[in-house]
Amino acid sequence: MNFVMKAALGGAGKDLGNLVGGEKEEDKDPEAEKEKEEERQEALRQQEEERKEKYNKMEQEREKVRQGIRDKYGLKKREVVEAEAAAAAEQEAEGSMTRAKKAVPAGCGDGDEEEEGIMETVMKYLPGPLQDMLKK
Template identity: 75%
Template sequence: MNFVMKAAMGGGPPDVGKMLGGEEDKDPEAEKEKEEERQEALRQQEEERKAKYSKMEAEREVLRQGIRDKYGIKKREEAEAEAQGVMDAASEGSLTRPKKAVPSGCGDEDEEEESIIDTVMKYLPGPLQDMLRK
């Protein structure tokens, strides 16, 4: 009852001015420290989350491998690679095999790319090449 009387008489709590938009004592260093602490806490949470999920995924992979071993199932990547190898072997001498964009040995893999200026310099007469190089 005493508090109600003081509030009614105008005493009020000391933070009323701040709540109504009054000026606060702001310390830029304190705010900067709080922001750094918050960023560090977020980084730690993210690392903990990643560690947790990597551990869970490792446990799941162990279970998956146990099931694969039990039932003789191959991993998806291994099965796809094996199927691709079978397809390549079957279509090696076939007339209907898929055509490659560039046959092997026809590309310029080993050659260095020349710049346009080097190409143009090849076709210029000797004295003109000397003048341009200087």
């Protein structure tokens, strides 16, 4: 029915509502719009919380099933297996010359030594007369 009316009137539907006594766009209350927006935001937050709760519940159920399978077949969690593998690799490579290099060798940059500036370091390696010239 609405389609037939819209098709018959064309674009005059908005104007017809105003003529009959409908609410004009200019008469809308900004405070009412603000309240509607707050209600909409609250509804969105509530929907998001419900979605997260549902997801967490499903994930807990999946974890129970996974744990049941692990118990049945004597399997370990992936994180535990990966940690054990990394520890075993480190243990094997302890004395190896091909082991992975550490970022900073032990004893380097411990902070026990007093830091020298670049200028003082360069001055140590310059000949005496040149040092005297640069000190002035």
